[in-house]
Amino acid sequence: MLLIHCPYCKESRDQSEFSPAGEAFIARPESPEGISDEEWADYVFYRTNHKGNHWEQWVHTNGCRKYFLVERSTISHQILQVAPFGARNSETEL
Amino acid sequence: MRLAQHPSHQVDYSKSLNFIFNNKRYKGYEGDTLASALLANDALLFSRSFKYGRKRGLMAAGVEEPNALVSLEIGGRYTPNLKATEIMLYDGLSAVSASNPNAFDMRAFIKPLHRFMPAGFYYKTFIKQKVWAKVEDRIRAFSGFSKAPTEEDVDVYDHIFHHAEVVVIGGGAAGISAALEVLNNSQKERVILVDERSQLGGELFNEFTSDEAAMKWHKDSVNRLLSFANEDSERFTLLTKSTAYAWHDQNFIEVLETITTAESLTSSEPQKARKIVHRIRAKEVILATGAHERPMIFEANDLTNIMLSQSVRRYLHEYGVISGKKVVVYGNNDSIYSTARDLHVNDIECVVVDVRSSEDPIEIVAELKDSDVKVLQGYSIVKVLGTHQVKAVEIKQTKLQGNSWQVFGDTQTLSCDLVATSGGFNPVVHLDCHNGAKTYFDEVSQSFLPQQERDNREVCGAVAGVGAWQDAINDAKNKAQFTLNALGVLSELTQEILSENYSNYFNVSQFFTPKEILNKPKVFLDLQNDVTTLDVALSIREGYRSIEHIKRYTAMGFGTDQGKTGNINGIAVAAELLGITMSEVGTTTFRPAYTGVDFGAMAGREVGDFFDPQRYTTIHDSHVASGAEFEVVGQWYRPWYYPKTGENIHQAVHRECLATRTSLGMMDASTLGKIDVQGSDAREFLSRIYTNAWMKLAPGSCRYGLMCNEKGMIIDDGVSTCINDNHFIMTTTTGGAASVYSALEMWLQTEWSDLDVHLNSVTDQYSTVAVVGPNARKLMKLLCQDVDFERENFKFMQWRQGTVCGVDARIMRISFSGELAYEINVEANYGRYIWDQVAIAGEKWNITPYGTESMHVLRAEKGYIIVGQDTDGSMTPMDVNMSWILAKDKPFSYVGRRSFSISALCAEDRLQLVGLLTKDSSTVLPEGAHIIDNKGKSIGYVTSSYFSPILEKSIAMAQIKGGLAKMGETVLVKIVQKKQGLKEIPCEISSSVFYDSEGEKVDGNE
């Protein structure tokens, strides 16, 4: 079981309080009608599915109900850092 | 036999216990294990092996024991496949061998055929599917150890969460020392010490007869620990009879504690759990898990009374038991001399055979020789003589040439009745490897050691390759200091000066795997699964060369002992045969559990009623009182129907539906999800997540909404109420409540954080009583005076705030049946009261409570869909003929809209929801039956089907390919299950609105 630090509660809690919410930094297209089916499919279905350090979304379901960002190794499960939502918009840019 | 009493013995000679093994009565003492007690009674045969059914005795004294499998007790306390070495004796214990060594055994009977049944035998035989199908069950009958239980467990199991700064795993010399070092040098840090045995001390007991200092250190240290446990229980927790069986991510450690050893207790309502799983979240972990001794290998090494050297010592020291009078102690490391010395001290005749020809003999060897103990160095056992039990050993001279062992010279025979062997020690690295750590092969100790550096973890003592108890104690203090530093606790290290009487057991020579022995039959590596050196050779010869392939091909290490003693010899043999080093061969992966964990313990109390929460409305008890049958929806228990005495479901539903359509019905609608939506952007938010328009919905009104996901598929629906321009209350389906709520939060927080909207779940805040039927208005007028119920003043799809029977209520005029209906929402605590008041006041109209089944019929008569029944996650609003609910002119591209334009979602032959009327109106279609085309292929299926009491005919809804364009066409529903009577039922595709298509009923009477 992972031990996850909630950036809003500012405490580490057992994984059972949280729910994973998928890969991070997948923004909804500004104007869905303006893009091709390929681009739409890429947003809805396609994923990078990193092997290694991976940014993902978690929600503190049974806690403060906030969504936040987690950088976690999908190889070792080690959590490298967490961030409140919107603190960064991509793996690099802060 | 039992030796004279000695302070090192951990049995209480004043408490004698009776027990039964294989139907024979025996006596033992408190503190005995089943194994030690049987040895004391000279009962040496324990069970039979897996493949060849060979008779087997004890090899070890702990959890590494491969042979001594038994089942314990009977009935609700019957437990299969326990190791006799892990069962603490209690009065009245009753056990039988997993497979009885004294009964006839087919596997042993076909001994002459064994040579034709090598590893991988079954891959090469019974290749015809038909033949395999015939023989498989007969072959299966031979497999397995104990019989399965036949009754439900009478005991219960608990889980307990712990949080500690330091967890020390292993209560031997190192573990004790480490725990003490941390406790002595810190103030508030919480420490947990875990040990699998009932007495702290581990292997240290083995030193007691030869070393006063060991006994004294043990006594003092254990007392110190116990006083910590008693005086500062918040800070120090001592878990004995507790095995750390798994180490998960972020130092989450699971420990199985055995509470009641007396399995024969007979209480139906146990006051104690049988076992407890402690789930420990630790900051720092200190591993002091020790090492398992491994045997030397030689021909016929599976005969009874061939035991591990340290196990012989352990039986000697802890239980005062020895199973032989004339012992050959054989091995490749210094520990064998300690064993010989202890035997000699106890006046047991012994000979030492050491494969190593020593240049500089150590002190203890001299001692032994002085005391006339025969010591043969540079000799090896090549074969054991005897039918089932050891009678003698054949030895030959041995020398190491380069990297390979040579065996030469004449064969000598030494008669003996017990062989104690030691091939070195395997550090117990299992836990460390559970969450990803690696091992490396250490040439000095000839063993796989845990990787050096690791965050938040230290290893000390034997598991770290430290081979003398004195060193282990100081090593542990050292590592404990590192742990303290990691916790930011500053303290001074003080080394302990212990006895001079010193011997390093990890002086081990290279694995003894000479060709002369590897090529012999019956040189066993895995005794439980009968894996021999020849099997490993065959595996390699056939190209299964990876150690994982060898394991799988030969089944080496698959037993209940998980190869704790045998695997490493298998790796050594593989290395020898492949001509590579042991570290190149590597180990197989270590996985939880370190030792077996009862399913019951894994589940804990989350079984039966606690397996999953049962959620009730505040009106539940009333439903129970009126004899309702319940339907489970998500976690909710909803009334399904309310049978009167003698009624079946059809009669009850028929009555409920007619009463509702003709007069008055009532239902508990409290389980629907309710989400309070507030903020200046509440409207905008609703119009983004629902497909229809919300900007103009006036306060005081309600509106139905359909929710899709980005794939364009329907996921939920419900009515939302406009309280004011900035405040709405949304209802969701019962099953969808949680997922919808978190989906909405996700949109708000991750995509639309600019919107000023707050969501709050108010599902539990309200009890909802629906009053349904032509007489509903009359009833409401009775119950509530401060609301004007006249139809033109309180219209359909409106709501009013009022007082119902003195309780504040939000009354919504909405309908899921097409009848005049009101939903009374009150604070949950008054739900039961309102329900009762409605029932009383409704009596004059024969008000009838109805459940989900009637609700389904009533809504189906009107063609209203149920998300999850008429849709399945792959239906668009167009598919269910609800294009009318798709707003065309919303500026924002609401969720799912973009997908509607994708080609496959606009295809004409998609499954579409339509009505279906059987030509014979009395025939009710089975739900799930398929509609076929003229080729007999499925073109859709029936989603909902009922006999409509009010229409007195069968009605159904179905998904049919291109169905919306096929109105009026006749199709065939094919019944393909014998039970339902094979037939083809002609039906007409119709509108799915079967009743009151003009919608006149919704205003009720007057």
Added chain:
Amino acid sequence: MQKKYSWYSLLKAGLSGQDWDQAIPLIQPKSKYDVIIIGGGGHGLATAYYLAKECGINNVAVVEKGYIGGGNTGRNTTIIRSNYLRDEASSLYEHALKLWEGISEDLNFNVMFSQRGVYNLGHSLQNMRDIERRVNANVLNGVDAVVVDANEIKQQIPIINTSKNARYPIMGASYQARGGVARHDGIAWGFARAASILGVDIIQDCEVIDIEVDEGRVKGVKTTKGEIMAERIGCVSAGHSSVLAKMAGLRLPIESHPLQAFVSEAMKPVLHTVVMSNAVHGYISQSDKGDLVIGAGIDGYNSYAQRGSTKIVEHAAAAILELFPIFSRVRMNRQWGGIVDVCPDACPIISPTKVEGLYFNCGWGTGGFKATPGSGNVFAHTIAQDKQHPLAEPFHIDRFTTGGLIDEHGAAGVAH
């Protein structure tokens, strides 16, 4: 020439000290092949076998980064059935099941396919509606299936708990008699041996570190054992598909998740069929060795670690006790995890890609083992003809763009 497995050869070997040939020869890669299959699991080895046997392409290499059958092939609960809901899926899985029924003879290697029947339990009214719908669809598609009620289940499986008061009472089930289990290593080794006999090179401990693409066409692979060229490359690496895709500059509609399983200590036979329950997430059968083989649910987070959350395993144990209370004192012996490649519509991708000559067979999620021979068979033809095998057509990767999903999730969840 490889010795054929038979009673005669067993007898001979028994008398001559088990002198068997290498079933899986130790081979160094050549510099060029007609086809390279990346991934030495069941699906990859099957693909190579059928390329050689049915498509006349023998110059094939299977490159495996570890040991063959060491991934999901060796980590699943070996359940085999074909009673899927959608026509496209059931046709594919039925094709596989038919191959299973003859595979041991075809490969001259007993993979111990045991057709002991598979029950899929229903615990709610909606479960039962879905079961009715699925079973009827199966029968119309010529797939053997039947709906059984709680009493019939109890008769066949006396140790199962059919009490109405259970938290998730058993209301009924779908039953497929031809379904069952097989020996997971057996299918990998059987295909490997048979493929080697037909000239396929199986190269273990050979990790692909890059896929070489030139002007939209695949050229070969860089591996830990050097560069290997090929005009056509088939990727069959389950959980690692996204990693390979990245090497070729592609993305996939796939996430890798942990899926866990565990076995008990071996007992005398007591459970003679396969029981699955999606509602409580417990899947169980008893192996020929006698241990209970139990599958758990899937973890929600991405992982390549081959381990998952404790909670999921413990829940599976609880689920099994709901169904079989008598197993409470039986002990879990070993627990492990695989990496499953999950597709949004719970159906596989068997498809060419934007890169010419590069094909992917992935996205099998939790259902891959049962498809092993069928998957390899249709993928082999897809690679050989550079055109999807008819049964594979619906599983083109483009379906995620055109919307032609094959939703096998069934009911989205009970709701009223």
Added chain:
Amino acid sequence: MGMNNSKENLMLKFASTFQPLIDQEGYLVNQNDVSCREVVGNALAILRTSKDHEKSKKDAKEILDVDLPEELSMTTNNVGVQCLWISPDEFWLLHSQQKKAEIWNKIESLPIEMSMVDNSGAYGVLEFIGEKVNKLLSRWMSYDLSGSLNSGKVVSTTLGQAPVIVFRTSEGKLMIMVRHSFSHYVAGLLKDSAKRI
């Protein structure tokens, strides 16, 4: 009609879902080392605040006379309204039924970006007393009760599979708020585990 349409004696009509589960003295669990009883008569208002935390604090103080706590803690004002931190923009005002009207009269004056929701009917409040409270709860709670739940601390977590709010009002007293629909489940767990501590 003989039906009581007045707003008097509402308590007569009040029925908590814990009511069928408690003993005569109102206890779910009543042992010498641990006790658990339901505390009725509470009202609960959920206060949601804007992104401008400072302004929200000011408004809450001025309009509602409550001090918004920072992170996982609670405040109590002079008229006994307890304000619990649930999330950065969510605070629960726990108060007596008598205070309810008073608080709700102020809602009109709340700024638009703040909102309030009445959830008085949604939760049952349980009071735990005794030295074995942590021991009992640690059977079902992963949270570090002994190490982290100091007096005045508020955490939302799970008890078994039920979402709950836990807070320690004083050294010896711990409160848990349970959604009504989970009351049978939670009561069952507590009674069962209490037998074996």
